[in-house]
Amino acid sequence: MRQNWLPFASYNLWLQYSPPIGKEHLHCDMKRGFTKARSKEPAVAAILVSDSIPQRIGLLAQRGVYEFHQNSPMLHQQDAVEKIVEILELRKESDLVQQRVLQILTNYQQNPILAEKKIIQLSRGDEDFPEPILIKQGNQSFNFYAAIDCIFAEEDNTLHILDFKTGHSDFDRRQGYIYLLAASYWYPNQKAVVSFYNLENGNWSEPISATSNILQAFQIELALIAQRHQEDLRRYRKNSADFSKIFPQNPGVSCRYCSFNSICEFTISEAST
Ligand code: SF4
Structure with missing residues (x-):
């Protein structure tokens, strides 16, 4: 109904x-x-569908944390960040977004606050x-x-x-x-x-x-x-x-x-x- x-x-x-x-x-x-x-x-809708840089970083960071916990043993694997970069297709993003999200993923693997x-x-x-x-x-x-x-x-x-x-x-x-x-x-x-x-x-x-x-x-x-x-x-x-x-x-x-x-x-x- x-x-x-x-x-x-x-x-x-x-x-x-x-x-x-x-x-x-x-x-x-x-x-x-x-x-x-x-x-x-149309002009407004076109702006609303595209994420700003901070929004893009926030979104990919959240997705990165999610991916770490989809497969918890991954948190301890050496190449985990690399794997998540692939999943997020991070290489398609701008240099600034890539650099900041890569740092976020590295930080999170070093200090995975949700691990336990x-x-x-x-x-x-x-x-x-x-x-x-x-x-x-x-x-x-x-x-x-x-x-x-x-x-x-x-x-x-x-x-x-x-x-x-x-x-x-x-x-x-x-x-x-x-x-x-x-x-x-x-x-x-x-x-x-x-x-x-x-x-x-x-x-x-x-x-x-x-x-x-x-x-x-x-x-x-x-x-x-x-x-x-x-x-x-x-x-x-x-x-x-x-x-x-x-x-x-x-x-x-x-x-x-x-x-x-x-x-x-x-x-x-x-x-x-
Ligand atoms: S902040 Fe944005 S919406 Fe407000 S006056 Fe400036 S350009 Fe226009």
Whole structure:
């Protein structure tokens, strides 16, 4: 039976409304407009299907970790990194991507942090959207999407959600709480913690846990974001000429790193910044 369309929320959508601390200068609401309201336009769709370099590195790094654990004895084989390079077809990637992913694979073989863990779930990184969690908040219902990299069980059976990072991005605690909210629906009777591990520099955050009050506060915030996003889309469908009023541009240094700078009329080039 076909499900009625519902508003949705996710950590990724939240990020598009409110950047993490320290990334405010890169925030631009118009990026959300391109991604969410104009995604079917051919020029926008072409941009959305191609991964940026950081996305590509993140994806291949996740896949590399997954491959190590598909065949655990491989973790101890001398030529394991080489084999995974073949599986990932890494040689087809740009020099920068090859170099960084090769380093990540080498780091991981030297310090395979999941080697002795009871892994419950380990994502390949290229799966389709996960099944949404249907949340009822007050008189509103929305679909909540959470794509989790890895879950393992601690010795005392606490679920440990692990999020892999690459590059210099700081850990955003909001993401941790969002994952704990998802775990509270998937595994309602189990204690859970979340942590972040950077595959490039080996930084592993302290585990974060949450009380039910914190999770409730995050659920309310997600419900508001779902509502706000639905309203933005409704306004755009009603009058697409209002695009820049609904999704205001923030030209500046943000344009340099923006995937839409080739099609955005407000972009500011490096020369003029
Ligand atoms: S190019 Fe600049 S103004 Fe246009 S969407 Fe990107 S960041 Fe915003």
